[in-house]
Every structure is written in structure tokens, then in C-alpha cells.
Amino acid sequence: MLSRLVLRAAPAALRALPPPPLAVGVLHTTRQLHTTQQSLAPLPPLPEKGGEVRHGLIPEEFFQFLYPKTGVTGPYMLGTGLVLYLLSKEIYVVNHETVAAACILSVIIYAVKRFGGDVAAFADKLNEEKMAKALAVKNEAIDNLQTAIDNEKKEQWRVEGRTYLFDAKRNNVAMLLEANYRERLMMVYNEVKKRLDYQVAMQTLKRQKEQDHMIQWVEKNVVQSITPQQQKESIAKCILDLKALSKGAQATV
Amino acid sequence: MNLSFFDQFMSPSMLGIPLILISMLFPMLLFPSPNSRWVSNRYSTLQLWFMHLITKQLMTPLNKKGHKWAIILMSLMIFLLTINLLGLLPYTFTPTTQLSMNMALAFPLWLATLLTGLRNQPSASLGHLLPEGTPTPLVPALILIETTSLLIRPLALGVRLTANLTAGHLLIQLISTATITLLPIMPMVSFATATILFLLTILEVAVAMIQAYVFVLLLSLYLQENI
Numbered sequence: 001m002l003s004r005l006v007l008r009a010a011p012a013a014l015r016a017l018p019p020p021p022l023a024v025g026v027l028h029t030t031r032q033l034h035t036t037q038q039s040l041a042p043l044p045p046l047p048e049k050g051g052e053v054r055h056g057l058i059p060e061e062f063f064q065f066l067y068p069k070t071g072v073t074g075p076y077m078l079g080t081g082l083v084l085y086l087l088s089k090e091i092y093v094v095n096h097e098t099v100a101a102a103c104i105l106s107v108i109i110y111a112v113k114r115f116g117g118d119v120a121a122f123a124d125k126l127n128e129e130k131m132a133k134a135l136a137v138k139n140e141a142i143d144n145l146q147t148a149i150d151n152e153k154k155e156q157w158r159v160e161g162r163t164y165l166f167d168a169k170r171n172n173v174a175m176l177l178e179a180n181y182r183e184r185l186m187m188v189y190n191e192v193k194k195r196l197d198y199q200v201a202m203q204t205l206k207r208q209k210e211q212d213h214m215i216q217w218v219e220k221n222v223v224q225s226i227t228p229q230q231q232k233e234s235i236a237k238c239i240l241d242l243k244a245l246s247k248g249a250q251a252t253v
Numbered sequence: 254m255n256l257s258f259f260d261q262f263m264s265p266s267m268l269g270i271p272l273i274l275i276s277m278l279f280p281m282l283l284f285p286s287p288n289s290r291w292v293s294n295r296y297s298t299l300q301l302w303f304m305h306l307i308t309k310q311l312m313t314p315l316n317k318k319g320h321k322w323a324i325i326l327m328s329l330m331i332f333l334l335t336i337n338l339l340g341l342l343p344y345t346f347t348p349t350t351q352l353s354m355n356m357a358l359a360f361p362l363w364l365a366t367l368l369t370g371l372r373n374q375p376s377a378s379l380g381h382l383l384p385e386g387t388p389t390p391l392v393p394a395l396i397l398i399e400t401t402s403l404l405i406r407p408l409a410l411g412v413r414l415t416a417n418l419t420a421g422h423l424l425i426q427l428i429s430t431a432t433i434t435l436l437p438i439m440p441m442v443s444f445a446t447a448t449i450l451f452l453l454t455i456l457e458v459a460v461a462m463i464q465a466y467v468f469v470l471l472l473s474l475y476l477q478e479n480i
Contacts, residue, residue, distance in 0.1 A: 097426075100343055123299045126302055
């Protein structure tokens with residue numbers, strides 16, 4: 001009954017309240033909806049090392065928690081007391097599972113101590129390789145761009161020397177033309193000389209032939225004109241000359 | 254707690270509430286989902302590397318259609334591996350020692366491979382019943398033998414896993430009981446038994462991993478034949 005009273009009185013009471021100030025509405029429209037930078041990137045970096053653990057199981061914070069009250073040996077006393085309590089009250093009964101537990105725990109502890117460092121180093125190596133691959137891609141891209149820049153600079157430098165290039169080319173072409181001209185000149189000279197030599201050779205040959213012919217004709221006629229009488233006279237003269245000569249020679253010897 | 258030898262194989266329940274589901278789901282807690290970082294912590298990196306390793310190992314022989322099975326086979330592998338290894342801890346219940354669970358895993362998966370093969374390539378699937386190069390008189394007998402071996406596969410899969418794990422656990426229990434009983438009587442014999450137990454524990458660790466791998470490997474082989 002009282003509740004019905006409250007319920008009936010509620011709207012009137014609410015209307016009795018002062019109306020909400022205009023500033024509230026303004027505040028609602030001008031309030032920034034996202035005040036924190038709730039973006040997903042960049043993610044906060046992972047911590048460098050994991051939490052400190054003592055004996056591989058118990059966090060260091062537990063020891064720090066107990067240190068003010070119980071000092072350094074506190075947690076160990078707690079642990080020992082707990083174990084002894086469980087054993088003495090037979091809350092934990094030593095049975096065959098205990099031995100099995102001892103075996104498997106020793107295997108696990110040995111494995112962790114022996115291979116723990118190697119496994120951690122392997123995991124770090126995997127991550128390093130991943131990062132190295134990405135870095136390699138980045139560095140290769142940078143190197144390629146640097147080479148491209150250097151090539152471009154070289155091309156620009158080459159462009160500056162283009163006048164020399166053109167001069168050299170022009171000189172080259174002129175030299176080629178000159179050489180070609182001289183070669184043709186030489187050829188012309190050789191051809192002309194060949195023809196003139198031919199004419200000269202023809203003339204020489206002709207004169208020689210004429211001379212030879214004339215000598216032959218003269219000799220022939222002379223030989224023909226030698227009569228037998230003349231032949232005998234000349235032979236006798238020759239013999240007399242020879243005798244005179246032989247006398248003269250004997251005398252000198 | 255007076256444990257008999259078979260208490261460890263009883264499906265766990267607390268105040269009448271069966272805890273088998275929790276014990277089967279527990280391994281899920283040990284594998285954090287790979288976070289959205291590119292370079293994550295060591296645990297995630299190693300987990301990812303390990304998954305990649307066995308996925309490559311198991312899925313390479315399969316053709317492209319078989320790669321659809323990658324998720325179920327990989328999750329099965331991790332499930333069995335974790336359950337087997339966790340079962341070696343003291344006072345833990347190993348679900349894979351229960352034949353019911355192993356048959357529940359083996360039978361549907363084997364049947365799925367068989368039905369896939371019979372549906373998509375029936376003649377090739379049935380052709381596997383006769384090995385190549387058998388002499389003609391032996392053919393009927395061999396087909397019967399191969400059919401039997403085909404039908405016995407799910408049973409073999411389930412029972413292999415169950416038997417291996419159960420036998421291993423039971424041996425550990427027995428030898429540790431012997432060790433403890435002999436300790437006040439003949440300590441040196443007890444010490445020798447403890448050494449045997451130590452070696453057996455190492456063997457059991459290996460068996461746990463191998464059995465999980467063999468289960469999934471055989472399933473992938475059956476899939477290879479049929480897909």
C-alpha cells in the first residue's frame with residue numbers, strides 16, 4: 001500500500017524537480033566521446049625479461065611480500081612447515097604416487113635445466129631471423145634506391161660533358177672523311193701512274209725492239225758482206241799480229 | 254588416500270559431478286592463442302614453430318583436398334600430445350586411458366576417411382583392397398584379408414592408444430609400489446627398482462609423444478589412400 005503511494009507520488013515529485021539546465025545539454029553535445037587514444041597500434045612493447053621467479057616456480061614478489069615480517073628465511077620456513085604439517089597429519093599420504101612423482105619431477109627438472117637455455121635461445125633466434133628478414137628487405141630496398149640515385153647522378157654528370165662528346169664525334173667524322181678522301185686520291189694517283197707506266201713501257205719496248213732489229217740487220221749485213229778474200233786477209237793479219245805480240249810478250253817475260 | 258592400482262583410471266568426479274569434461278578441456282588453457290603481434294613472446298613463437306613443423310610434416314604427402322583436414326588433425330595431435338604428457342604427472346587422470354574416448358576419436362575419423370574415399374573415388378578406394386602384384390590364385394583370400402584389416406582399423410587405432418597408455422601408467426604404478434614396499438626391507442633392491450622406474454618414466458614420456466603422433470599419422474595415411 002505504501003508502495004502504491006510512492007508510485008503515484010513519483011511523477012508529481014519528478015515534475016517538481018527543477019528542469020535540467022541547458023548547460024547539461026550543451027555539455028553532452030560538446031563532450032568529446034573518445035578522450036583516450038584507443039587505437040590498436042602501436043602496441044606497447046613486450047617487457048624485456050619475464051617475471052623474476054625463484055626456484056623456477058615461486059614469484060619473487062612472494063618473497064618480497066613476506067620479507068618485512070619474516071625476513072629472508074620466512075618463505076622457506078613457511079614452505080617447510082607446510083610440507084611437514086601435511087605429512088605429519090597425513091593429509092598427504094606417502095604412497096606409490098610419491099615415488100612416481102619424484103621420478104617424473106626429476107625428469108622434468110633435469111630437462112628444464114639442461115635444455116631450457118637452448119630452447120630460449122632457439123625461440124629468440126626464430127624471432128631474430130624474422131626481424132632480420134624484414135630488415136634485410138628494407139635495407140635491400142634502401143640499397144637499390146641508393147644505387148639508382150648514384151646512377152642518376154652519374155648520368156647527370158655525363159650529360160654535362162656532352163659538348164666534348166659531340167666535338168670528339170665531329171672530329172672523328174672529319175678524320176674519317178679526310179682519310180677516305182686521301183685514300184681515293186691515292187687510288188687515283190696509282191691508277192694514273194699505272195697507265196703512264198704502261199705507255200712508257202710500250203715506248204721503251206718499241207725502241208728496244210727497233211734497236212735490236214737494227215743491230216741484227218747491221219750484223220747480218222756485215223756478216224754477209226765479209227767475202228772469202230777479206231776473210232783470208234783478216235786471218236793472216238791476225239796471225240801476224242799474234243806473232244808480233246808473242247815476240248813482244250816473250251821479251252817482257 | 255589409499256589408492257588401488259585402478260583408481261587412476263576411474264573417470265574423475267567430485268561430489269557426484271563428473272569432471273571428465275574439465276579434464277579434457279584443461280589442455281586448452283596451456284596454449285595461448287597467438288596474439289596479434291608480429292614478434293611475440295618466446296612461448297607463442299615456439300608454439301607457432303612447433304605447429305608449423307608438424308603441420309608441414311603431416312600435410313605434405315596429402316593432396317590439396319586433404320589439406321582441408323589440417324585443422325582437425327593438428328588440433329587432434331596437440332590434444333593427444335598434451336593429454337598424454339599431462340597424464341604422467343602424479344595424481345592426474347589421463348582421459349586417453351579410457352577406451353571410450355579413444356574409440357570416440359578413432360571411429361568417426363576413420364569412418365569419415367572411408368566414406369570420403371567411397372563417395373568420391375569408389376573404384377580407387379576399393380582397389381586398395383588388393384595390393385599390386387599378387388598372384389591370381391591368392392586374390393580372393395587377399396581381398397578378404399584386406400577387408401578385415403580395413404574394418405579393424407578403428408579398433409586398432411583406439412585400442413593401440415588405450416593399451417599403450419594404460420599399460421605404461423600401470424607399470425609406473427606397480428614399479429613405484431615395489432620401490433616403496435622394498436624401501437624398508439632391502440634398500441639396495443629398492444634403489445635398483447627406482448632406477449628402473451626412472452628409465453621407465455623416460456620411456457613413458459617418449460611413448461606419450463609417439464602414440465599421439467602415430468594416431469594422427471595413421472589417420473593421415475588412411476586419408477591419403479581415400480582422398
